[in-house]
Amino acid sequence: MAIDEEGPGFIDLEFIEIDSETMLSRARSFYEQMDRRRTTRHFSNRDVPRELIELAIKTASTAPSGAHLQPWTFVAISNKELKALIRQEAEKEEARFYEERIPDEWEEVLAPLGTDKVKEHITEAPWVIVLFRHSKRQREGGFAPTYYSQESCGIAAGLFISAVHNMGLATLTHTPSPMGFLRKILQRPKHEHAMLLLPVGYPAEGAQVPDLSRKALGEVSDFRD
Numbered sequence: 137m138a139i140d141e142e143g144p145g146f147i148d149l150e151f152i153e154i155d156s157e158t159m160l161s162r163a164r165s166f167y168e169q170m171d172r173r174r175t176t177r178h179f180s181n182r183d184v185p186r187e188l189i190e191l192a193i194k195t196a197s198t199a200p201s202g203a204h205l206q207p208w209t210f211v212a213i214s215n216k217e218l219k220a221l222i223r224q225e226a227e228k229e230e231a232r233f234y235e236e237r238i239p240d241e242w243e244e245v246l247a248p249l250g251t252d253k254v255k256e257h258i259t260e261a262p263w264v265i266v267l268f269r270h271s272k273r274q275r276e277g278g279f280a281p282t283y284y285s286q287e288s289c290g291i292a293a294g295l296f297i298s299a300v301h302n303m304g305l306a307t308l309t310h311t312p313s314p315m316g317f318l319r320k321i322l323q324r325p326k327h328e329h330a331m332l333l334l335p336v337g338y339p340a341e342g343a344q345v346p347d348l349s350r351k352a353l354g355e356v357s358d359f360r361d
Contacts, residue, residue, distance in 0.1 A: 171350075173301045175308050177250075178343035179261040179335055186214070188303055189263055189336065196296035202284030207270035208292050211322050214263050222321060223258035226312040226333070230255060233313050249346050257308055261335030266318050267293055272327035279327065289331055300336055306343075307336045 154162075193210045201207060213219055230253040238246075258264055269289045272279040282288075293309070300307045310333040312318070318330035 170298065170301065173297075174306075174345045176306050176339050176343045176345050177257050177308060178340040179257050179306070180338040180340045181260055181262060182338045184262045184305065184337055186212075188305070189265065192296050192299040192303070192336070193265075195299035196292040199288065199292035199295050201288035201292070202282065205270075205273055205282050205285075206288070206292075207273065207282040207285040208289050209268040209270070209324065209328060210296070211266045211268065211324070212263060213266070213322075216259070218321070219259050219264055222264065222318065222333075223255055225317040225321065226255050226258060226310075227253055229312050229314060229317065237313075248348075255310065255312075257310070257335040258333070260340070261337040263336040265296070265334045265336060266322060266330055267296075267332040267334065268319070268324055268328040269331045270328055293332055293334075296334070300334075305336055306339045307334050309334060 189212050193212065196210065197206060197208070199206075213222070234253045267289060269285050270282050271285060273282050297307055297309070311331075312333060315330040315333075318324075318333070319326075319328060324330075
């Protein structure tokens with residue numbers, strides 16, 4: 137059925153249909169590539185060009201978002217002194233978390249992953265990206281709310297991680313608890329809230345990952361054919 141939107145603000149969708157065999161081939165290839173993605177905490181300090189980080193952020197910003205508000209800011213940091221300060225403050229918070237605040241149930245599932253209060257990845261990786269979620273937006277006369285900002289930023293983060301893996305680099309999703317110090321250090325406005333800290337770079341020589349397996353399709357899906 138032909139659709140004819142009245143009024144300004146609409147353009148034709150650019151959609152190139154491909155044959156079913158190519159669709160399946162692409163789907164399998166992308167799955168196999170992403171299935172090799174692993175999270176490591178061991179990074180090389182080898183340089184990564186800024187253009188690659190820019191492209192990963194641009195890819196993330198293609199994510200759908202509530203009312204197309206794109207309620208995110210990706211702060212990309214390569215400055216060594218700034219990364220050292222972030223690590224210092226992150227490790228303070230992590231020490232309190234692991235020594236004073238961690239619930240038994242959380243400690244139980246973190247133990248096999250080998251995480252602790254030491255966060256070398258912040259200073260070892262050539263880039264650290266902090267994803268800030270916007271809870272408000274500027275408009276004439278002040279501020280107004282954003283909509284579905286948590287969901288929107290989650291989708292953008294997934295695309296960022298996929299882009300990083302696709303270009304042949306590694307990343308890690310780190311959530312210092314609490315994360316308020318990141319807004320202060322990076323001088324972001326009060327309506328922006330740090331959501332993820334993502335080091336990006338090449339894996340270190342001899343980098344290791346936990347010996348884990350992913351859930352099978354039947355464990356993560358429910359088809360109603």
